[in-house]
Amino acid sequence: MMHFEFQVEGGNFTKAGAASSxxxxxxxxxxxxxxIVKRIVVALYEAEVNIVxxxxxxxxxxxxxxxxxxxxxxDEGPGIPDIEQxxxxxxxxxxxxxxxxxxxxxxxxxxIKNNSDELRITSEVxxxxxxxxITYLNQ
Amino acid sequence: METGNFHHALxxxxxxxxxxxxxxxxxxxxxxxxxxxxxxxxxxxCVDCGECFRVCPVSAIIxxxxxxxxxxxYKYRVALVxxxxxxxxxxxxxxxQIHSVMLELGFTHIYEVENSVDVLSExxxxxxxxxxxxxxxxxxxxxxxxxxxxxxxxxxxDNIIRLKPPLDISAHFLKKELLSKGIPSExxxxxxxxxxxxxxxxxxxPVGETNSPIAGVINMDFLFNxxxxxxxxxxxQSCAIPLSPKLSGKSTCWSLTSGEASHAKGRCLAxxxxxxxxxxxxxxxxxxxSDIDFLExxxxxxxxxxxxxxxxxxxxxxxxxxxxxxxYHAKDxxxxxxxxxxxxxxxxxxxxxxxxxxVKPRSILKLDENMAEAMRKMEKVNRIMQLLPLVxxxxxxxxxxxxxxxxxxxxxxxxxxxxxxxxxLEQKGEMSLDDSIEVMQGIWGYGKTNKYRDIKGF
Ligand SMILES: Nc1ncnc2c1ncn2[C@@H]1O[C@H](COP(=O)(O)OP(=O)(O)OP(=O)(O)O)[C@@H](O)[C@H]1O
Ligand code: SF4
Ligand code: SF4
Ligand SMILES: [Mg+2]
Numbered sequence: 314m315m316h317f318e319f320q321v322e323g324g325n326f327t328k329a330g331a332a333s334s335x336x337x338x339x340x341x342x343x344x345x346x347x348x349i350v351k352r353i354v355v356a357l358y359e360a361e362v363n364i365v366x367x368x369x370x371x372x373x374x375x376x377x378x379x380x381x382x383x384x385x386x387x388d389e390g391p392g393i394p395d396i397e398q399x400x401x402x403x404x405x406x407x408x409x410x411x412x413x414x415x416x417x418x419x420x421x422x423x424x425i426k427n428n429s430d431e432l433r434i435t436s437e438v439x440x441x442x443x444x445x446x447i448t449y450l451n452q
Numbered sequence: 453m454e455t456g457n458f459h460h461a462l463x464x465x466x467x468x469x470x471x472x473x474x475x476x477x478x479x480x481x482x483x484x485x486x487x488x489x490x491x492x493x494x495x496x497x498c499v500d501c502g503e504c505f506r507v508c509p510v511s512a513i514i515x516x517x518x519x520x521x522x523x524x525x526y527k528y529r530v531a532l533v534x535x536x537x538x539x540x541x542x543x544x545x546x547x548x549q550i551h552s553v554m555l556e557l558g559f560t561h562i563y564e565v566e567n568s569v570d571v572l573s574e575x576x577x578x579x580x581x582x583x584x585x586x587x588x589x590x591x592x593x594x595x596x597x598x599x600x601x602x603x604x605x606x607x608x609x610d611n612i613i614r615l616k617p618p619l620d621i622s623a624h625f626l627k628k629e630l631l632s633k634g635i636p637s638e639x640x641x642x643x644x645x646x647x648x649x650x651x652x653x654x655x656x657x658p659v660g661e662t663n664s665p666i667a668g669v670i671n672m673d674f675l676f677n678x679x680x681x682x683x684x685x686x687x688x689q690s691c692a693i694p695l696s697p698k699l700s701g702k703s704t705c706w707s708l709t710s711g712e713a714s715h716a717k718g719r720c721l722a723x724x725x726x727x728x729x730x731x732x733x734x735x736x737x738x739x740x741x742s743d744i745d746f747l748e749x750x751x752x753x754x755x756x757x758x759x760x761x762x763x764x765x766x767x768x769x770x771x772x773x774x775x776x777x778x779x780y781h782a783k784d785x786x787x788x789x790x791x792x793x794x795x796x797x798x799x800x801x802x803x804x805x806x807x808x809x810x811v812k813p814r815s816i817l818k819l820d821e822n823m824a825e826a827m828r829k830m831e832k833v834n835r836i837m838q839l840l841p842l843v844x845x846x847x848x849x850x851x852x853x854x855x856x857x858x859x860x861x862x863x864x865x866x867x868x869x870x871x872x873x874x875x876x877l878e879q880k881g882e883m884s885l886d887d888s889i890e891v892m893q894g895i896w897g898y899g900k901t902n903k904y905r906d907i908k909g910f
Contacts, residue, residue, distance in 0.1 A: 343826045344818035347607035355739045
């Protein structure tokens with residue numbers, strides 16, 4: 314069982330991807346199948362960018378054992394009022410400045426869903442969002 | 453670390469190596485350590501990029517090629533030369549002069565590698581549009597890059613285009629042409645003039661392919677010196693031999709940066725120099741970059757013009773080849789009656805041989821095959837990292853504190869190799885002075901550690 318934590322700063326797009334790139338390094342060293350690594354890294358990257366793009370700050374907590382990888386992203390931010398709607402492909406509230414940077418296509422959450430085995434999102438408006446995802450290693 | 457059974461053209465000559473660690477510090481895959489005053493290469497990590505060869509101050513790193521006289525084992529001796537070879541020579545020396553000297557040296561035929569670019573390029577276009585779900589497709593041109601992806605970016609091996617580079621296609625074509633003239637196979641010796649170590653490794657130990665029609669390899673710097681000397685010594689302008697067809701502009705520039713990318717369809721990028729490539733592949737692997745159709749990646753700055761075995765300044769080589777390309781006019785080229793045909797005349801035959809097998813990952817990053825064991829080792833690495841000073845001084849004989857920590861976790865090194873830790877152990881009385889000097893000698897050898905004591909009269 315291994316445990317890792319990372320911090321994410323809202324609005325800092327230059328640093329977005331730091332946690333997923335760290336996790337990628339770790340998983341490669343642990344000899345996790347490259348295809349699974351790819352899925353996890355994509356899912357975490359999208360979730361990380363969502364904190365950067367939509368929230369103020371957040372923490373990423375990762376637990377790894379030989380069976381599965383669990384990732385929990387907890388942020389302080391505006392929260393998501395309608396999660397079902399946010400999950401729809403193409404739905405986005407990204408600001409024009411975020412769109413200018415190439416984000417805001419409304420693809421992130423659907424992409425996270427496709428690249429994880431279990432996904433749970435809970436959110437409280439004006440407080441924050443918790444995204445939990447699990448990927449199993451032996452499938 | 454176990455040494456993989458991969459062929460490396462690069463060798464460190466122990467008798468010449470002074471253990472200065474310059475090579476260790478530049479190796480992009482951390483494949484070198486210093487032990488007993490000599491550099492040691494881990495074969496499973498080396499990708500044959502040649503960065504170490506460039507920085508060795510005493511030329512102790514050599515690139516093994518075949519003995520030149522080996523060509524005389526064959527009756528038909530074909531020099532297969534890449535365009536950058538011609539680009540080594542100053543403008544006032546003509547292709548004819550170069551070729552006539554090469555014939556005097558003993559070759560019976562000379563053929564430029566990039567003649568097969570047209571065949572490849574057509575198949576490549578079809579390949580890219582057929583495999584459009586895999587993005588980006590990565591060129592298989594540079595063997596150092598193919599190996600880099602295998603060892604450091606295992607998730608990207610399936611993106612490598614499974615088509616042979618022009619070198620192999622031309623070799624197959626030449627063999628076929630000579631065979632069709634009734635020449636027996638054992639009399640044909642095709643010799644590649646290489647700008648780099650990576651191509652040698654690829655020929656001697658091909659990735660995703662079994663046998664190569666190439667009989668041997670000659671280093672470009674060696675042949676350049678031989679030819680240039682003869683050209684300078686006498687001013688022979690004549691050349692009575694079958695000329696190979698002149699390369700088109702596109703073919704001439706194929707091995708230069710953007711040579712492939714400027715012709716491939718879709719959104720294409722060309723990246724040269726291995727550190728630039730690594731930086732880009734990191735981002736690509738994180739899927740931070742998407743929607744690129746084709747990637748041309750080359751290990752050397754200015755691509756093959758900057759190959760480790762080239763002699764001429766790479767920017768001048770590029771300039772010359774671009775000039776050659778600009779002055780090419782298809783129609784005013786006289787074709788010698790005995791010249792080899794254009795490989796497009798055999799494109800069906802070549803297309804049957806153009807594919808390479810699956811390129812397999814061989815990750816050097818995994819700490820252990822078994823995940824639970826790898827996790828234990830990673831915890832160990834993390835604990836050791838908390839003890840190390842993180843100055844990456846290299847005095848321990850490893851390129852970085854992280855590399856030392858990993859070596860220790862793998863049972864390949866001891867924490868006492870760290871000079872900072874040694875000092876503290878000495879202070880605490882847990883290590884004697886003699887022991888610490890012995891550890892230093894185990895890394896740097898006797899001479900370097902005892903200079904101050906042994907040299908008198910300073
Ligand atoms: N951590 C979060 N905090 C607040 N709102 C969020 C958060 N994550 C997602 N959202 C909301 O859900 C919407 C959809 O998210 P999704 O990641 O699918 O698309 P996007 O981030 O807008 O664009 P893309 O991910 O394609 O760049 C966002 O536009 C935003 O309104
Ligand atoms: S050739 Fe490149 S990868 Fe191999 S040891 Fe030298 S610098 Fe390292
Ligand atoms: S860029 Fe060219 S010369 Fe350099 S390693 Fe690759 S193939 Fe060899
Ligand atoms: Mg998003």
